[in-house]
Amino acid sequence: MTKPFPNQTDAYDVVVIGGGVVGCAMVRRFTLEGARVLLLEKSPDILSGASKGNSAILHTGFDAPTASLELQCMKDGYREYLDIRSKMSLPLxxxxxxxxxxxxxxxxxxxxxxxxxxxxxxxxxxxxxxxxxxxxxxxxxxxxxxxxxxxxEFLIDPWSAPLGYLLQALMHGAEVKFNTQVDGGRFDGQIWSLETTAGMIRGKTIINCAGLFGDVLEQKLLGQSSFSIxxxxxxxxxxxxxxxxxxxxxxxxxxxxxxxxxxxxxxxxxxxxxxxxxxxxxxxxxxxxxxxxxxxxxxxxxxxxxxxxxxxxxxxxxxxxPASDKKEYRVGRVEGKNWMTVGGIRSTGLTAALGIAKHVFSLYQEHHVPLPATSLQWPALPNLAEHLPRDYQRPGYGEIICHCEMVTLREIENALASALPPGDLGGLKRRTRACMGRCQGFYCGARVAELSAGHLAIPLATGVCHESH
Structure with a gap:
């Protein structure tokens, strides 16, 4: 029997654990469908785990296992990315x-x-x-x-896409908590009570998008996991x-x-x-x-x-x-637990993320009547792609901070003041490409540290970040 979302103010309809590309896409899908959603991420920023390093290819699914869930999600994700990218100013x-x-x-x-x-x-x-x-x-x-x-087969910006997914979710009421690790929890038959480093958090349905730690999370909260990473x-x-x-x-x-x-x-x-x-x-x-x-x-x-x-x-x-013990996506509902597992999402996850979110929502919809948003707002992501106009080509950018990647003062200031500001140096780099060029921050690092002072949970140090494309 289906039922609408209850109006209990102390429990979220859905809690997504893990702020990688799949988690960000999941929060977007469920929020736009009308659920009250919270994202929990143990790091200071999104994309801090497996999602921060990939080859940035938008795959057609031509070589995916025929008739597999992976193929379905890749094709759905591919189509949806092409459909929404211009609305979010995402490059292709x-x-x-x-x-x-x-x-x-x-x-x-x-x-x-x-x-x-x-x-x-x-x-x-x-x-x-x-x-x-x-x-x-x-x-x-x-x-x-x-x-x-x-x-x-095309190329995209692997970091602006999930950032856009989450920004759109936030525009429609989603919430996110960073530096929040789930340490335990219990399910009373209706509500999950999660023990986290930010205190007790209540949610009606949990979606496990914890990536490299997905099986560990399930062992901790369910007592067993259906897969191993x-x-x-x-x-x-x-x-x-x-x-x-x-x-x-x-x-x-x-x-x-x-x-x-x-x-x-x-x-x-x-x-x-x-x-x-x-x-x-x-x-x-x-x-x-x-x-x-x-x-x-x-x-x-x-x-x-x-x-x-x-x-x-x-x-x-x-x-x-996050390869698993089987060469396939490990996605499904845990019966009687209000729990959705999204595990074993490997190199095709960037393409498939929107499709995975669509599939998981279809499983959820069997038990809940959605109340989707009647009209959508769309965030406009700053362009970092070289084949499209960059910010330094427009007047009023202030100064060039990173000469290797032609990153402007305006780009850094906008990132730090955005609705989803970077939580650490890696997040700032992924949003602007500062310190990611030939010199790897040797020349611009001090200026970036000055500009980001007081903004990052982990202040910029003198280290070198190897997250460059």
Whole structure:
């Protein structure tokens, strides 16, 4: 039997735990559908876990498991992003992609990749031969033997999108608590009482979007978890902006059973990115860098694009993906507990986030009658993409704070004064790209520290942040 949202003022309709890209999309969906929603994030800012490091590709789902939940969510997320991006001023770089065969064994696999894409409803994927590959990408090494061309794979800003999702939710009444860790809780059959570092918080339904700690959260609150997280580290190398001239399409490898492999791609910020690796580890917090592995990435990039030989590396970074014990999304409702599990969301989560939120709401809707907003407000996100007009090109920007990334005083001041200001240095960087260029904050760090003084939960120190694209 369905029932409308109760009007109890001391209990939220929905509490989302985890402020990554999926959590931000979840808060948006449920808020716009009329629920009273609270987001809990243990860090000082959103995107502080697995979501802060990815390859920023908007995927078509051409190579996702056919008929899987992952494919459904990717296609739904892809469509919704394209539908709302102009309303939020979110960038899109229409590059296309090629799954390139570098040896005869991989060449024989391309037809299967094209067939799977067609089975997945991505009908514009096609085989192209060696000559066509080099006509499209003249700087690729001559041992590129052929490719599956995927015109619909695009690049986006991986940080402004979830920021926009959450900003829109806040505009419609959602709430967020940072620096709030869930330590325990109990369910009385109707209401959850969560024990957190910010005190007791009551909610009728809990949505677990805790990423790398999703199974730990369920063990803590439910006594058991239906899945286990096995952190997978990905290391990345970011070449200088001058390298981007040598590539147009996203260059994907022929995948294997374990990983989609190393990608070569431009970024919307004007760099060229190579990665990620796929390294299993136990540590869920620290993603260390390995100089030998990073050199292997550089060598692999040079092998594929010889003109990258000697090209300066702007930055390196590593991130953890919340891989689970099964190669599939672990999404569902825990019966009788008012609990939704959203686990095992790996590299496709950026694309699928809006679709995952849509799917989870459909499960929730079976038990509740939504009261959606009659009209929507839309936040306008500042543009950080190099192929679109930047703030420094408009008068009145004040001064250039970060010359590597051409970040203006106005951009930093606007970020610090926004409805969702950064909680730490990483958040400020993701909102503005200050300190994320060639010098990694060597020249602008002191000025950024001066401007952000008193604004950040963790004040800017003299460290270097490896979160650059």
């Amino acid at each position: 770089l229409e590059t296309g992609a090629m799954v390139v065969a570098w040896n005869e064994a991989d060449l024989h696999k391309l037809q299967g990749i094209v067939q799977q894409a067609h089975d997945n409803g991505v009908a514009d994927v096609s085989l192209i031969d060696r000559q066509q590959v080099h006509a499209l990408e003249p700087y690729l090494a001559l041992n590129a033997l052929g490719a599956a061309r995927v015109p619909g 096995h952190p997978r580290k990905g290391q990345f190398v970011v070449f200088d902006k001058a390298a981007a001239r040598y590539l147009t399409n996203i260059i994907l490898p022929v995948p294997n059973e374990r990983t989609k492999g190393i990608v070569l791609t431009r970024t919307v910020y004007g760099n060229l990115l190579v990665g990620p690796t796929a390294e299993e580890q136990q540590d869920r917090i620290h993603a260390g860098l390995d100089s030998e592995v990073l050199q292997q990435l550089v060598d692999a990039a040079v092998e594929r694009i010889p003109q990258l030989e000697g090209m300066p590396v702007t930055a390196t970074y590593a991130a953890l993906r």
